Amino acid sequence: MSSPSPHWLGQAELPSILPDPHRTWLFDQQSLTRRLSELSANRFSVALLQQGWQVLRADECAALGIADGSEGWLREVFLLGAGEPWVFARSVASRSALEDSGMDLQSLGERSLGELLFSNPAFTRGELxxxxxxxxxxxxxxxxxxxxARRSCFRRDGLGVLVAEAFLPAFWQRLATPT
Known part of the structure; x- marks a missing residue:
């Protein structure tokens, strides 16, 4: 599943043609879990697709500041609104940093990683x-x-958790539908 790495851009680098709703959601600093829960009238859930140890992609290694080809923890989920996939999320962390941190991300199951990161004040969020x-x-x-898609790295001590979130068409359709 290799593909050339995209060029990740900060808010100031994005073309001005990006529509406001996109820019607003891509660069919002709040918890995406909380915003999706509100948008879905509290019918938000997480569907675990896969998690485990594997070699991380080059762009992920660079963002985490680790050597190319490093092994890390991977978690892929759908963030669902009213049972429909709205966002595909991929989270990664360096194996050595995660093991040294004492955090057990493997046991999250279908709970939101975002809620864990936002509820722990020791984590700081890097640039979106x-x-x-x-x-x-x-x-x-x-x-x-x-x-x-958007991504940011949450850091605590020596641990970095890189979270990427790709907004799917069903999300934008729901956003455009009056309530």
Missing amino acids: QACRYPAAWLPPNVRGTDYW
Whole structure:
């Protein structure tokens, strides 16, 4: 599933043609879990797709400041609104940093990683970046082109947890539908 790494951009680097709703959601500093829960009238849930140890992608290693080809913990989920996949999320952390931290992210199951990170004041969030997410990096059942994604790294002591979130068409459709 290799694909050329996208060029992740900060808010100031993004083209001005990006629509306001996209820019607002991509660069919002609040918990995405909480915002999706509000948008779905508290019908938010997490569907675990996979988690475990594997070699991280080059762009992930660079963002975490670890050597290319490093092994890390990976978690991929759908963030669901009213049972529909709205966001594909991929979270990674360096194996050595995660093991040294004493955090047990493996036991999250279908609970929100975002809630864990936002409820722990020891974590600080780095800069939000955005890009067009490569179709090859998406699960086959939602694969498409021109999906906008964002990522940021949450840090605590020596641990960095990189969280990338790709907004799926069903999310933008729901956002455009009057309530």
